[in-house]
Amino acid sequence: MMEEFGDVLASAAKTPRSPTKSPSISLSFLTKESNTRTFTAWDVDERLSELDTQFKVMKEVMNTSLSDRTAMDEAIRLAKTRANDLERERDQLSERNSMQQSEMTELKMQIQQLTLNLETERRQFRFDLEDKSRDHRTELDQLRRELKDETERQQRDHREALEALERHYRAEVEDERSQRSREVDELRAKLGSEQQGLNVALQAKDREMDQLRAQMEDLKGDLDREHTLKNSLQKRIAEITTLNMELEDRLRASKAKVEFLESDSKAQSDSYADMEARMQDAVHAAEEARQKLIKEETERRALFNKYQELKGNIRVMCRVRPALGSSEGEEARIMFPDEKTSAQIDIMGPEEKTSLGVVSRKPFPFEFDRVFAPNVQNEEVFGEISQLVQSALDGYNVCIFCYGQTGSGKTFTMSSPDGMIPRATQMIYETVTKLKEKSWTYTMEGSFVEVYNEELHDLLTPARDVDAKKKLEIRHDEARKSTTVINCKSVILDSAHTVETMLQQAQNNRSVAATKANERSSRSHSVFILKLVGENSATHERCEGTLNLVDLAGSERLKHSQAEGERMKETQSINKSLTCLGDVIEALGRGSGHIPYRNSKLTYLLQYSLGGNSKTLMFVMVSPLEAHLKETLTSLRFATKVHNTHIGTAKSTKKLKD
Missing domain, CATH: 3.40.850.10 (Kinesin motor domain)
Structure with a gap:
């Protein structure tokens, strides 16, 4: 509307308010020399017609101005209405902003309270973890002490048993030796008169010695069993040590898991879940690969055997020893003509004289699966x-x-x-x-x-x-x-x-x-x-x-x-x-x-x-x-x-x- 009003004003400004004037005509004044016959009179009707036209134009301009004013009033009224609406909306937004500020303040207070609660829970959990770790260490120390005491006790019992056995058998051997010495002395005293009885007694003693040897073999077997028992105890100690190491590994894994749970980070949880999934995929892939390897190993064995059968189930290879020095003697003439496959060896035979007295050597070629020259390692x-x-x-x-x-x-x-x-x-x-x-x-x-x-x-x-x-x-x-x-x-x-x-x-x-x-x-x-x-x-x-x-x-x-x-x-x-x-x-x-x-x-x-x-x-x-x-x-x-x-x-x- 305002644009139309401006256009009308511009058009009115461009329209002349008075009729268009003709070019000025130089006026002639009456003098004594003037010719009154050429003077033209003023045209009143034409001027009235022009004024009437200009009045009509002015009237149209006034009517247009009134219409534009009405439109402008309507636009101003609409603008005031829009301004009032914006004022009300601003008031509503201000009120809503105040409410959100209050809610934000309450949320901050809740977050602070939750943070305090979380710190309290963490502190309590840390205390519990330390108590559990302390109890576990105490239990491990107790197990170690019991294991050490039991090991020392068994070793002590074993040593005492071995010493007792050794003393017992040594005493038996000494007694037997003393008894044999006494018997030998008695036999020597009776040697002249009881030669025949001595031979019989000696045979009996030989049998007894065989029995003693058998007993000694049994004792050696007992000692071997004792050594076996000792080895089994040492193996048990190694197993307990391995179990202890496994428990320590589990403890470290538990600590790592606790530390992970303490970290309140969703990214780490997602990463752990992703790693777990990838690990499971890797385990499945490894199992599939292992099964594939087992199958391929069976196929490889079959193909490898077929390849070996094609090469022959009995093969012969030749190897020439290198000479150890000139002190061994003259070297024979040995040649290896087939360098590509290394499968041939030519031996020049001993010198022979022909019927004409010519000395020559006869070649003896041999071919095998492989021939190794003296320089081969x-x-x-x-x-x-x-x-x-x-x-x-x-x-x-x-x-x-x-x-x-x-x-x-x-x-x-x-x-x-x-x-x-x-x-x-x-x-x-x-x-x-x-x-x-x-x-x-x-x-x-x-x-x-x-x-x-x-x-x-x-x-x-x-x-x-x-x-x-x-x-x-x-x-x-x-x-x-x-x-x-x-x-x-x-x-x-x-x-x-x-x-x-x-x-x-x-x-x-x-x-x-x-x-x-x-x-x-x-x-x-x-x-x-x-x-x-x-x-x-x-x-x-x-x-x-x-x-x-x-x-x-x-x-x-x-x-x-x-x-x-x-x-x-x-x-x-x-x-x-x-x-x-x-x-x-x-x-x-x-x-x-x-x-x-x-x-x-x-x-x-x-x-x-x-x-x-x-x-x-x-x-x-x-x-x-x-x-x-x-x-x-x-x-x-x-x-x-x-x-x-x-x-x-x-x-x-x-x-x-x-």
Whole structure:
């Protein structure tokens, strides 16, 4: 409305109030020279018409102004009404603001009161927690004191019992010794006249001495039981200590939980809930992964065995010993033409004169599964046989033996500190540790025997402790395809240190002697028997494998070794058993119905490790010297015969646990 009024005023201002004037006409005044004939008179009608028009316009402007004034009055009235409404709304808002200020003040007072109550509750809870912790510490101290007192009491009782037993048996022995002394004196006095009665009395006394020895054995058994009781008490103490540690861990966990509950933070609660959910998800994922690992381990074993069968269940590898120096003699001409696969060795034969007098050497090429040059270390050699060690863990019978003339490095390869036996046991320990994640647990039991002059000897029992009445006997279990040596000492192998100790003990007890061919020649075949029993708690599978690591005695010619007497007998026995080994392998290759295992103690011991239910690896050891060339060619020809032998498919010894 105001805008329209402004537009009208602007239009009125632009409209002229008087009629438009024509351009001024210069007036002519009457003079004596004026021409009165040209003078024009004033037009009164035209001026009246213009005034009438201007009046009408002014009237319209006045009417418009009155209308605009009415509109302005209406707008002012509306503005006053709106201002009154705003005033009332402001009053209402002010009143509401005052009420909210009062409520806020009351809420602040309530918060202060709640804070005071919370602090009081926290203080009371802290006091209660300290009381509980103090009571728990008191209880733990009491338990420790009781445990210590009980341990000291049992140890004291044990010592007193041992001392009493020792005094008692010492007194009995002294009494017996005194009595025997008196009897001997009496017998000496009556020696001349009562010779026949003395012999009878001596026989009676011998029987009594046997009884006393039996009693002493019983006493030793009692002492062993006392030691067992002591060990069980120590184990109980360890269990109580473990329980104490668990209680302390629970206490720490409770404290952490209390501290967490004391923190009045929703963010921490949400974080804890999120972490709990993530932990549960992780536990489920871990369980699924573990089940998947168990399944994949079973598949891996099947695929691994198929791969091993494709490579052959009997393999032959050749290793050339490095020369120890020029003092040993001239080296033979040995070449390794196949560098890509390292599977071939060429031996230049001895010098021969032709009919024309030309001196030449005939080459003798041999090919095996792998050939190791003199510069190859034991680590690389073991890398080639480690798969067979894995097969033993999977439940197969595995036999690895070294064949070759004396001084060719068989014992070094098998029993040196970094040889095949220590490396195999180390690999088994590492693999068993990894398989625990897949629910497999293994027990390992080792024994060490030697075949000397066709007789079995236990290398873990010193010769002075051997009971002549308890000979070692070989027993075969046809159903389980396993072999047991009766009266042979077995050792539970629970650590690498145990294996080292056993190897050192066996090395000290093994039969060696000096010959013209070797200063320290092994005069027996040593067999390290490692039995592996695995159980899977998830799939209830059970597998039994045997790993036989054999260090054969050196084959040698009597003419070269110049053995005499006992050494000659040993050499003949060694060569006979090696010949029997060759006959067994040849019979297996032919698929003969009769395998001559019983022709030698060595082959009879390794019956289930050479037949169709096994995986066999032969190391043929070669001397680098020209002087040993004939023995080298003989060993390589025998190894070639073994390499061309194919035995049946190996089967693992597996079954489900009851």
